[in-house]
Amino acid sequence: MTTSTKLSTAPVIDETARLVSEQYVFPEIAEQVADLLRRRLAEGAYDVDGAEELAGLVTADLQSVNGDRHLRLKHHAEPVSPEQGAATMEAMRRDFDTSLGGAPLVRLHDGGIAVLELAPMLFPLDWAAEPLAAALTLTSRAQALIVDLRANRGGDPDTVAFVCSYLLDRRTHLNSMHWRKGDRREQSWSLPHVPGARFGGSKPLYVLTSDSTFSAAEELAYDLQQLGRAVVVGERTRGGAHPCKGWTVHPHLEVTVPMGRAVNPVSGTNWEGTGVQPDVLCPAADALDQAHALAAARLAE
Structure with a gap:
């Protein structure tokens, strides 16, 4: 007989909300998104057993305010490095070589x-x-x-x-x-x-x-x-259109947060969302x- 262990979601959501609040390129949107995550946590929306399911739910909420496709909680099947931005480097090098x-x-x-x-x-x-x-x-x-x-x-x-x-x-x-x-x-x-x-x-x-x-x-x-x-x-x-960095918030979860925005010198805007x-x-x-x-x-x- 096996016993499943429920995922401890509160630390993941708290750290994700903190990073968004401190790092996201649009401060006002950052606070709205962080408040949404905390509210959804309190409502029990993130009471799930698996990291992959949590990643999907949180990503949907992260992108619900302004549709930023770079703002997400990414699930990795293999454990990711605790170092900032290091989660995909080995896979990137393999892609480069092939x-x-x-x-x-x-x-x-x-x-x-x-x-x-x-x-x-x-x-x-x-x-x-x-x-x-x-x-x-x-x-x-x-x-x-x-x-x-x-x-x-x-x-x-x-x-x-x-x-x-x-x-x-x-x-x-x-x-x-x-x-x-x-x-x-x-x-x-x-x-x-x-x-x-x-x-x-x-x-x-x-x-x-x-x-x-x-x-x-x-x-x-x-x-x-x-x-x-x-x-x-x-x-x-x-x-x-928003460059981002990644932080490991769980052995299998990486939050990516845009820290800047592109402005084209001709159009005065960018391709974000559109x-x-x-x-x-x-x-x-x-x-x-x-x-x-x-x-x-x-x-x-």
């Missing part, structure tokens, strides 16, 4: 149209600079370029700037981050020089998106779209064919 550094496909189509897939994420730049420089340099001789972000779940904003640097002719202001801590402002610019050759800022460029494209991958699409540099083809993206709206809306499965047809027509003009 995806050719985040550029798993470079292909030349008829008519000099190249396709570059960036997936499953935009890895930290100190890892990804070498493989991305190689892939982007390889595509620099193409007549048109399609960047496929349909399976990209996000990553490093510095890597976004690095990729953009190959797709523009000059140093360009891409994005600004507004941080809660210290009320700081940071600007992101493309690089004045890159290793290898640029595709440049004048040849036709298309970016493919899906409803799974998220976070930093959305920034890459959004930055290029707002600059008028790329045509975005596919589905509306998930809508996560997602990146494609210029050419179509099912993700059809996006490559659509973009290829658009590129071929453009080159034929």
Whole structure:
């Protein structure tokens, strides 16, 4: 006979509420969310046996006030590190090693149209600079370029700037981050020089998106779209524009809290909640064919 042990939810909720209250980029929303969690705890809404079930309930409440997709309680099947932000590093490294550094496909189509897939994420730049420089340099001789972000779940904003640097002719202001801590402002610019050759800022460029494209991958699409540099083809993206950090609040639970918000210098806003709206809306499965047809027509003009 086995005896189940009920999950002690109060410490998890108390710590989650504290972190949201102290760290979330929008202080007024933070207090509303923290109060909601404490109220739901008192009502018995979190009286569940399993960590995975608790994660789903709490995440729904965390996102119920303003729909922030980065504000969540994540369940991990394996115990997570108590160190801040360390829960996914080993898995990320495995993904990096098995995806050719985040550029798993470079292909030349008829008519000099190249396709570059960036997936499953935009890895930290100190890892990804070498493989991305190689892939982007390889595509620099193409007549048109399609960047496929349909399976990209996000990553490093510095890597976004690095990729953009190959797709523009000059140093360009891409994005600004507004941080809660210290009320700081940071600007992101493309690089004045890159290793290898640029595709440049004048040849036709298309970016493919899906409803799974998220976070930093959305920034890459959004930055290029707002600059008028790329045509975005596919589905509306998930809508996560707030960079976050993670804290372990239980051996199998990690709370992620956005600590800043993106502000695009062209639009004055970002893609949070709304997602990146494609210029050419179509099912993700059809996006490559659509973009290829658009590129071929453009080159034929």
